[in-house]
Amino acid sequence: MAAITAGLVKELREMTGAGMMDCKKALTATDGDMDKAVEFLREKGLAASAKKAGRIAAEGVASMLISEDGKKGVIVEVNSETDFVAKNQVFQDYVAQVAAQAINSANQDNIDAFLEETWTAEPQYTVAQALSQKVAVIGENLKIRRFKIVEANDGVVVSYSHGGGKIGVLVSAKTTVVNDAVKEALKNVAMQIAALSPKYVDRSEVDADFINHEKEILKAQIANDPKEASKPEKVIEGIIMGRINKEMKEICLVDQTYVKAEDGKQSVGAYLKEVSKAVGADVAVKSFVRFETGEGLEKKNEDFAAEVAAQMNK
Secondary structure: OOOOOHHHHHHHHHHHOOOHHHHHHHHHHOOOOHHHHHHHHHHOOOOOOOOOOOOOOOOOEEEEEEOOOOOEEEEEEEEOOOHHHHOOHHHHHHHHHHHHHHOOOOOOOOHHHHHOOEOOOOOOOEHHHHHHHHHHHHOOOOEEEEEEEEEOOOEEEEEEEEOOOOEEEEEEEEOOOOOHHHHHHHHHHHHHHHHHOOOEOOHHHOOHHHHHHHHHHHHHHHHOOHHHHOOOHHHHHHHHHHHHHHHHHHHEHHHOEOOOOOOOOOEHHHHHHHHHHHHOOOOEEEEEEEEEOOOOOOOOOOOHHHHHHHHHOO
């Protein structure tokens, strides 16, 4: 009997799209024979996606769900092969079910464990089994890529979706007043995040090592510029801090220029202070999550002319 290694389990999972534990059981039952393990999973109805699991799935949607009390939200990204399927109602209904599953999951940092959970919509299946069945129905490879839960026990969570789910944003805010005006303001902030993709809420979240690293890069740039390198050290230090501050205004949400500011100068932080004054309570963003569908994933080669030429030259 061949040793059932983690590598074998991973390979079988990638081939079939079945869950990790199902793959391990299949390999154990077939003495580590990969071909027989695939057949085992197919017979159990767990590998309907066997021929599709290797295809690139980099389209799809980011979908969100907020709890009824507005204190908790989840954002999920589920990928498909084509944008056509991403816009399909069957696919979108399935993604909504994934969000409903994910909002109560403890496995947001472990997709393998999430796939082994009981599928709440149909408890006779695991999440992985339900995914495999949906692949068979839709006819494309599908992937549950990631999800993140956001909570606001002392405030509210709001969501914003852009481009039919191409970008999704969740914002958690601390506030003692939760009304339409507050929710609208936070949705405006979520739109800001979707548009300008900040990395942090404010400067307190920026790691000191990151700042020091950026300073070293700026010092090197100045050293390589004879005109700037000849300036007094105090002036150079001022130039570096000026550039660091400029970068902070780009990556920190509250320091960014508010995109809907009438004067084109108001910061997001100033906008939130304005809102706080209007509603009679402090409204402060505590955290946010931004998912952009397919970011960091390999995309299909859509150069059809090159594909045809390659085929002709074979």
